[in-house]
Amino acid sequence: MLTPILRDLGILRLILFGFVMIPSILIAQDIANWKSLDATPVALTGANTVNPIFGDGNDSSAQQATITSLFGTVTSPVAVSLNIGESLTVTAMLTLSGGVDGINQYRFGIFNDGGQFLADDRNNWTGGFLHSIGNVIFQARTDGAFVSTGGNATALSAVGDIEGTFNPDSTEPYLLSMRISRDSSTTVDILSRISGGDGAYSQELLLENHPTDLFTFTAFGFLAGGNTSLDQGSLADVSFTSGPIVSNLDFVIREFIYTATDGRAELRISGPAGARCQLVEAADLNFSDPDTNPLTVIQVTTGTLDGNVVILNDEGEADVTIDLGTS
Numbered sequence: 147m148l149t150p151i152l153r154d155l156g157i158l159r160l161i162l163f164g165f166v167m168i169p170s171i172l173i174a175q176d177i178a179n180w181k182s183l184d185a186t187p188v189a190l191t192g193a194n195t196v197n198p199i200f201g202d203g204n205d206s207s208a209q210q211a212t213i214t215s216l217f218g219t220v221t222s223p224v225a226v227s228l229n230i231g232e233s234l235t236v237t238a239m240l241t242l243s244g245g246v247d248g249i250n251q252y253r254f255g256i257f258n259d260g261g262q263f264l265a266d267d268r269n270n271w272t273g274g275f276l277h278s279i280g281n282v283i284f285q286a287r288t289d290g291a292f293v294s295t296g297g298n299a300t301a302l303s304a305v306g307d308i309e310g311t312f313n314p315d316s317t318e319p320y321l322l323s324m325r326i327s328r329d330s331s332t333t334v335d336i337l338s339r340i341s342g343g344d345g346a347y348s349q350e351l352l353l354e355n356h357p358t359d360l361f362t363f364t365a366f367g368f369l370a371g372g373n374t375s376l377d378q379g380s381l382a383d384v385s386f387t388s389g390p391i392v393s394n395l396d397f398v399i400r401e402f403i404y405t406a407t408d409g410r411a412e413l414r415i416s417g418p419a420g421a422r423c424q425l426v427e428a429a430d431l432n433f434s435d436p437d438t439n440p441l442t443v444i445q446v447t448t449g450t451l452d453g454n455v456v457i458l459n460d461e462g463e464a465d466v467t468i469d470l471g472t473s
Contacts, residue, residue: 174385174400177236177366179223180215183268188213194220196385200370201378205244208376212268212293214367216259217386226388227362228334233327233391235398236366237416238384240322240340244377245314250295251371252279252314254340256324257292259365268292273360275302277324277338280312283351285358293369304336304351311345314376318344326363327391333357409471410444419462424455442469 180198182188188211189202198215201208218224226234236256257274274286278295286292287299295301320342327335333355341348366384370376387398401414415423425441443454449464450457458464 173402174237174387174398175217175224176219177215177217177238177384177386179218179220180213181263181266183212183214183263183266184210197380197382198384199378199380201376203243203378205377206375208245208370208379209374210372211370211376211379212291212367213369213379213381214257214259214263214268214365215384216263216365217363223364224386225362225364226386228326228328228388230328230330231391232389233325234363234386234388235323235325236384236386237321237323237398238366239382240320240368241380241382242314242316242320242370242376243379245370245374245379247280247312247314248371248373250278250281251374252312253277253293253295253369253371254279254322254324255284255286255293255338255367256326256363257286257365257367258360258363259292262292263365274363274365275324275326275336275338277340277351279340279349280308282306283336283338283353293367302353302356304338304353306349306351308347308349310343310347312347312349313343313345314370314374316343316345318342319382320347328361329355329391332359334361404470409469410467411470412465412467414448415456415458415464415466417458417462419458419460421458421462422452422455423458423464425466425468443467444469 176196178196180193182190188200188208190200192198200211200213216223253276255274255276258272260272262271268291271292273288276284276286283302283304284295285300287294287297290297320340322340324338329335336353338351398416399413400416403412444467446456447465449459456464456466
């Protein structure tokens with residue numbers, strides 16, 4: 147895996163062949179400030195990383211677990227406020243061991259903690275949106291636990307497609323993603339997805355033009371409920387992007403390293419499996435040499451290279467080395 151040494155450099159632009167043209171690609175930022183906000187906290191390792199592990203592997207040790215993190219890191223938390231035409235996307239890999247399936251037992255979402263995270267309190271958060279796996283999107287509860295679907299939590303009219311079987315005792319991980327896009331002064335669109343696992347499971351929930359006055363978000367959370375019998379769970383590569391709405395493809399540069407001595411940059415691109423893309427401009431990065439179109443791709447180690455076109459692998463990833471020139 148690439149080490150995220152350099153973030154927020156600016157914007158790279160690329161062309162997606164067979165899809166639409168995307169004017170900008172957003173650079174992901176870490177979510178690495180994890181807590182177990184339960185009356186009896188579960189075992190938690192990697193709390194200050196993007197790869198937290200909850201539960202110790204013993205029977206049901208990760209059952210009834212509320213795992214959450216502020217955006218950013220312990221020393222640099224981030225609040226994301228969306229203007230009209232902007233979106234926030236969170237992505238993560240999820241692995242579950244020893245669990246059993248149950249409706250409404252596994253949930254994830256994006257929230258505004260209202261300062262309760264620092265107080266180690268999961269109750270009475272400001273709000274947010276919660277994806278109940280196999281179920282629907284809920285408007286988050288604000289009169290009790292933020293991951294609860296009781297109290298004043300409200301099931302929203304999301305449209306969902308489900309394929310395969312959800313297996314909470316799976317060797318293959320799941321990819322989670324949720325995007326909130328502000329499309330007016332009073333509404334948001336929400337697109338939430340989970341896919342993967344041994345049962346080739348997928349669910350996509352879409353909520354459009356939802357009226358709300360909540361446009362600032364601070365945290366991501368996951369719940370394994372009290373009837374899951376889950377032995378252990380882990381999240382990996384948990385990150386967020388925010389900025390202009392670029393498309394419906396959730397295409398991001400997740401990691402970036404630039405070496406000034408030789409002008410080379412290493413980056414990881416995430417997007418639709420098998421997508422073909424070409425990096426076409428680096429001017430926004432303020433590198434004076436070269437200002438070429440397209441950029442020169444030196445090698446691709448995950449995914450494949452066809453001429454100067456990068457093809458993402460079956461997991462929607464490509465590790466790419468490009469020549470940006472010296473700054």
